Amino acid sequence: MKRKIYIIGSGFSALAASCYLAQKGHQVTVFEKNETIGGRARQLIKNNFTFDIGPTWYWMPDVFERFFEDFGKKPSDYYELIKLSPAYKVYFGVNSFVTIADNLPEIIATFETVEKGSGVVLEKFMAEAQSNYDIAIKDLVYRPGVSPLELITPETALKVGQFFSTISKEVRKRFTNDKLIQILEFPVLFLGAKPSDTPAFYSFMNFADFGMGTWHPKNGMYSVILAIENLARELGVTFKTNASVDKIIVENKKAIGISVNNKIDYCDLVLSGADYHHTETLLDPIDRAYSEKYWEKKTFAPSSLLFYVGFDKKVENVEHHTLFFDVSFKKHAEAIYDNPSWPEEPLFYASFPSKTDDSVAPEGCEAGIFLIPLAPGIEDTEELREKYFLKIMSRFEEITQQKIKNNIIFRQSFCVSDFIKDYNSYKGNAYGMANTLLQTAFLRPKLKSKKVGNLYFTGQLTVPGPGVPPSLISGKLVAALIEKNK
Template sequence: MDLTLTHSSGASHSFDNRPHALVIGAGFGGLAAAIRLGAKGYRVTIVEKLDGPGGRGYVYRQDGFTFDAGPTIITAPFIFEELWRLCGKTLSDHVDLRSIDPFYKIRFDDGSVFEATADLEAMRAQIQRFEPNDLNGFDRYMKTSEAIYDEAFTKLVDQPFHQLSTLFKSAPELIRLGGFRTVYGKVSEFFSNEKLRIAFSFHPLLIGGNPFTTTSYYCLIAHLERTHGVHYAMGGTGALVMGMVDLIEGQGNRLIFNTEVDEILIKNARAVGVRTTTGAIIAADLVVSNADIGWTYTRLLRHQPSKTWTDQKIARADYSMSLFVWYFGTDRIYEDCYQHTMVLGPRYKELLNDIFEKKVLADDFSLYLHRPTANDPSLAPEGCDAFYVLAPVPHLGSGVDWQEKAEPFRKKIEQRLEETMLPGLSSAIVTSHMLTPQDFQDRLLSTMGAAFGMEPKLFQSAWFRPHNESSDVRGLYFVGAGTHPGAGLPGVVSSAKVIDHMIPHAAHLPKRAD
């Protein structure tokens, strides 16, 4: 049975005889998968729990301010350009992406500042200022970052890792590059100055990893940033989301919002559709889940237990930290505040140990402060600034009661920002919204309220991560942060290319035997 549902446009698919692909979740992974499936000749339906697209890239609009809920930078625009080309279109005709340099500023607790930039001579000048003896190490590190990028990103990021042979084929080179080392450990081979070690090792936090446990493959980010730049979308990252939605609808496909999937339906060990929480059944020839991987296995596949990713294995996995995000607007403009600033606290390793290992909410914190209105004033009323500040915090395994702790924690962040970056902040706030680990669990159905799925440790990466194709159910695929290659926009969008390699063109899809 195929239940005909309509998007808000009213477009019906009752007489569309293309094979039907159903995508669960309209996050970046689900949107990218839908575009690729549409280009392969499928009729595609995306079913989304929220009232709009984006998932972690959802957009909040409040009191005349626009806030991107999640991703704020784009480091690999070519990944998106490929999606537009698949539709015979050009990204720049629909989305205004602009580069920013310096990429971001790092403010250490003592007030000193390091600026990350594509200009190698400017980087050397800063390293000279922090530690002259590390100049040679910097040059060697950038070459090492490039080598890791060429192997781990260029060759492997969009390749399926569901077969053990893929791991064996790539293992020798990845071992040679030191993948068994951690990011911090690898960086420390090249830098003796602690501030520089921090500046070149914090990047795993952007994808949910602890620099002291995350595989050193993520040292590739330094080369990725320098080579392809750091970009932002005018109108916010939500403009990129809406551009992807336009591509999907331009393919004659649709999105259904305010509709939560309760179960993936299986018949003869094959995915044949979904049942929603209202009991509606939507039949499909294949299913792609962009839902949290733990939620997919333990809830959506509860009547089809996995032989590999059992409930016990899902529960025992190590999950990323979560996030406390505060979105706020001010009735004044802070001209001296850069678009992207890391506002670091007094502790580094000790704070990360509290977050990832002890799972306690510490009294101090390090922050990522985003001021999109620095370059795009359209996101706030005239004479105002929009901000987003993010604090890494433990996932819900900590037992923190966020209903009780959220406002006191927000107030401490406000005080810290007022002391360091935004003088007079407390009297300038005119709008405010918070996102806590509890929201990641309740709103985004994320296991343990983790913000990025499973932690990207060596033995939770590549073949060791949940695969992009189910080994238990035919016609079932996975995209998003919880599967290969992992979290972050480049990884999540690349996961859709991974399944593109696996799924046949619609014209060659075997007929379903019902």
């Protein structure tokens, strides 16, 4: 039976779901509250500079390939991929840095120069990480989180101990050098939790990093959004922007339509790719599956303070992706997860896409994106944004040994209140609910509403979790569940 399906939101998961559902012959319409599609992966264009507002890391290229392959396509049909070489640089202080190459043999050699004997250890660690990747990304994450039995396979039975240990413990068993430990713990930050709270099985993120490399889609991550939009339109999906959904219409315990800009529009099924908590506020309290107390108890991925900066000259001594781990990771993590507050001295990340891609900045100029991870729900003022911009700029200048403050043409910031305003994000979190042991697979909010028929969810607060590749997978999972339940 072909149905009229309305999708709320147009981020990666919603776009992916729209493609799969349209492929099955359903009449699909996507409603986006903002002027442009893309959800958190929108684009900022200003003074001839182009910035990705949200995700800037392109990891797990195989997941993107698998997505397009489902439609008889390839990523290269829509956008050009550039492998970053080196992948990124990590600063630990002035004249103290480690550069991560674009291939594992060189990374192993780098580790060996930092800590004697660590190269061999890394090789073994990466073999385990690849094994976990093969189990997780090629199999487990493509399961809908309906039952705990989904996690029980002959392969996972051999790795059960890794679900009860942590990344932090496993890395520290093998390595003693603080720099190497921080580099190995870094990838799991994409999962939204501290390494000390992330199951050791998630070392597959290290394989995504060292084993598969870091990529850049020409013209930025938004080119991937445009690619999936083009695919969706080819499949017959309709898009409506500036379309704010203010109510999900429920009758006899079934979703029968939505109110868009205060006008009711009827359909057969509603799928929300918007923030899960926000979507439930579009329902009457009796129809909500999860209470406020439920959400309060969950561990959310951090929010972020972001700056999009245009420089009138080239910035030196940095790579496309550059991490600044010159202050205490432990103290910053405590300010995010244990005692939500503004960190005294924040770690931060800087991206300079114009190092790779001439199209994103005028000639002789540099486009810079700076990100400070923050606790969701904390105070957000212009004064605090300014204070922290000056903090990281001073450290940036000192560590990279150059002056750049006076070369800023413009800057624009984005923080907790913007995540709430633009994306209805719970407490202004930047990328969903963290993947801790008790928030994995079947323990995450469900793809299908437990209270309302014909109401489904997709995205970073449901399965499989945070990040762009998991969001694409989430769209596939919910579309399959809808087909199964028709």
